């Protein structure tokens with residue numbers, strides 16, 4: 345089926361740190377844009393002449409809403425073309441063309457088992473969408489543990505929302521693991537030690553959801569494969585590149 349293209353107008357941009365920003369677009373069309381929590385869209389950004397070179401995918405951070413807004417968080421990559429656009433050029437009112445929604449990395453139907461979400465950097469975005477969906481629809485879940493790695497304190501995305509979640513849901517916990525922070529009393533290092541040392545009651549049932557770049561996913565897969573009963577059913581991931 346031919347992909348349908350949509351146009352959204354940038355409504356707000358929040359520079360969170362030197363390497364992290366969040367922004368929203370509002371769709372031009374009236375019809376509510378439907379998608380599942382965890383999905384992404386592919387944007388056609390102003391990055392050059394060749395169409396394929398301009399395409400980049402981004403996870404949606406929010407859930408479908410009557411305002412028809414989509415929100416995103418972007419991590420800056422050195423020498424990245426899209427990174428340069430988002431951090432140096434994008435302005436309120438810009439039009440962004442995109443297709444989607446795409447992807448099968450969505451909120452699992454069965455939340456009746458322990459879920460461990462492992463993310464690095466903007467890999468936390470699809471999990472935020474999933475958590476927002478659970479909260480909005482009051483979906484019961486057994487337990488969710490988010491392990492979220494980043495570099496610096498100022499790079500942490502959605503921190504206060506995660507704190508609120510923890511307050512509200514006794515069966516939700518999160519760990520932030522920072523690899524380069526000196527001003528941080530929490531866990532330092534990489535996500536891997538945290539999930540490897542987690543106390544998981546039901547290793548046969550646990551579902552691991554991973555999202556981020558190849559280096560993190562590859563290492564996590566190597567670590568988790570021998571730990572679970574059925575890797576194809578118990579480990580799902582979204583690879584950013």
Ligand SMILES: Cc1cc2nc3c(=O)[nH]c(=O)nc-3n(C[C@H](O)[C@H](O)[C@H](O)COP(=O)(O)OP(=O)(O)OC[C@H]3O[C@@H](n4cnc5c(N)ncnc54)[C@H](O)[C@@H]3O)c2cc1C
Nearest residue numbers: 400401402403417418419423424425426427466557584585
């Ligand atoms: C399904 C999906 C969802 C995604 N969601 C998000 C999201 O929510 N937020 C987000 O910020 N990004 C997300 N991405 C990544 C995004 O699509 C772009 O790849 C990213 O923004 C970099 O684009 P760029 O044009 O800035 O970099 P490019 O111009 O494509 O590359 C810049 C430089 O980085 C190098 N590079 C490529 N891969 C890596 C890597 N893994 N680590 C270090 N350097 C590398 C390249 O060699 C190049 O030199 C997602 C990707 C996928 C596939």
